[in-house]
Amino acid sequence: MIRGLIGKKLGMTSLFTPDGRHVPVTVVQAGPCVVTQIKTESSDGYNALQIGFGEKKPSRVNKPMAGHLKKSESTGFKALREMPVDKPEEYSLGQMLSVDLFEVGERVDVTGSSKGRGFTGVTKRHGFHLGRKTHGGQCYRTPGSIGSSAWPSRVTKGKKMPGHFGNEQKTIRNLEIVDVRPDQHLILIKGAIPGSKSGLIAIKKLKFVK
Numbered sequence: 264m265i266r267g268l269i270g271k272k273l274g275m276t277s278l279f280t281p282d283g284r285h286v287p288v289t290v291v292q293a294g295p296c297v298v299t300q301i302k303t304e305s306s307d308g309y310n311a312l313q314i315g316f317g318e319k320k321p322s323r324v325n326k327p328m329a330g331h332l333k334k335s336e337s338t339g340f341k342a343l344r345e346m347p348v349d350k351p352e353e354y355s356l357g358q359m360l361s362v363d364l365f366e367v368g369e370r371v372d373v374t375g376s377s378k379g380r381g382f383t384g385v386t387k388r389h390g391f392h393l394g395r396k397t398h399g400g401q402c403y404r405t406p407g408s409i410g411s412s413a414w415p416s417r418v419t420k421g422k423k424m425p426g427h428f429g430n431e432q433k434t435i436r437n438l439e440i441v442d443v444r445p446d447q448h449l450i451l452i453k454g455a456i457p458g459s460k461s462g463l464i465a466i467k468k469l470k471f472v473k
Contacts, residue, residue, distance in 0.1 A: 267346040267467035268293045268360060269316035270450070272375065274460050278441070278451070288441050288451040291373075293466055295448060296360040299335045299343065301351050312348050314360060315340030316463070342463050362445050365466070372436045375457035375464035379430030389423045433457040437469065 270293035277287045300313035319339030321329070332339065335356040348354065365371070385391040385406045394402040406425070409418050435456055442451040450466065458464060 264350075264364060265312055265314075265346050265348045265354070265360065267371075267465060268296050268362070268364070269314060269342050269344050270294065270464050270466055271317070272456060272458050272460060272462045272464055273449075275455065280441075286441060286453055287455075288453055289456050291450045291452060291456070291464065291466065292448055293365070293450045294359075294361045297335060297337055297340070298354050298356055298358045298360065299332055299337060299340070301354060301356065302345070303351050310348050310351050311345045312351060312354060313343055313345050315343050317341030344465055346465075346467070362443055362448055362450055365440055365443050365450060365468075367440055367443055369440045370437050370469050371440060371452070372434055372467045372469065373438055373452065373456045373464055374432060374434040374467070375462055377429050377431050377433045377457045378459050380428045382426065383428040384425045385423060388425065388428045391423075 270291045273290040273292055275287060275289050277285060279285055294316065296314040296316050298312050299315045302309065302311045302313065304310050315332070315337060317340055319341050321338045324332070324339035328339070337357065380387070384404055386393060386404050391406065393404060394400055394407075396403050406423075409422055409424070411417060411419065435454070438456070439453040440450060441453050442449075444450075452466075456464060
């Protein structure tokens with residue numbers, strides 16, 4: 264069985280469980296995904312499926328990619344990812360994959376890109392304390408002194424400084440699936456996941472412990 268799908272984050276909401284608990288959930292559109300390439304241990308050294316998600320205009324696909332997707336009778340996708348699979352011979356090119364492979368109560372890992380926040384200061388980027396705001400305070404949100412004394416007389420590497428924050432790949436592990444709706448290709452996952460609305464994510468089953 265394939266161990267994951269590509270999806271899109273739609274937003275957050277909440278629902279009540281049958282026992283009356285109020286649970287915050289993230290709504291994810293997972294699939295439908297199309298198998299675009301089958302990789303086997305004999306030919307590639309490992310077993311995996313390359314899957315595509317999200318339609319893309321054929322005019323926006325370059326010729327090498329169009330030739331690659333032609334084998335699976337596909338035109339174009341917004342995202343292509345590889346997912347591990349136990350038995351690749353059970354799948355065929357062009358096969359559609361849906362949320363049926365997930366179950367309610369199952370645990371998954373979700374990978375996505377965090378929200379980009381641009382160039383930020385040390386207070387927002389690293390959680391520095393604020394300086395004195397009254398009584399003549401001159402350093403309310405500034406990092407303060409960063410250099411050394413007579414030795415080594417330089418700024419050491421790795422110093423927490425202002426800079427680019429966010430837009431990094433993040434993985435939230437061991438999240439619980441609260442509901443699966445195959446007719447709408449939706450999965451409701453308990454808690455928050457990385458990224459903004461309409462951001463691409465990858466949902467993977469937990470690795471099996473042998």
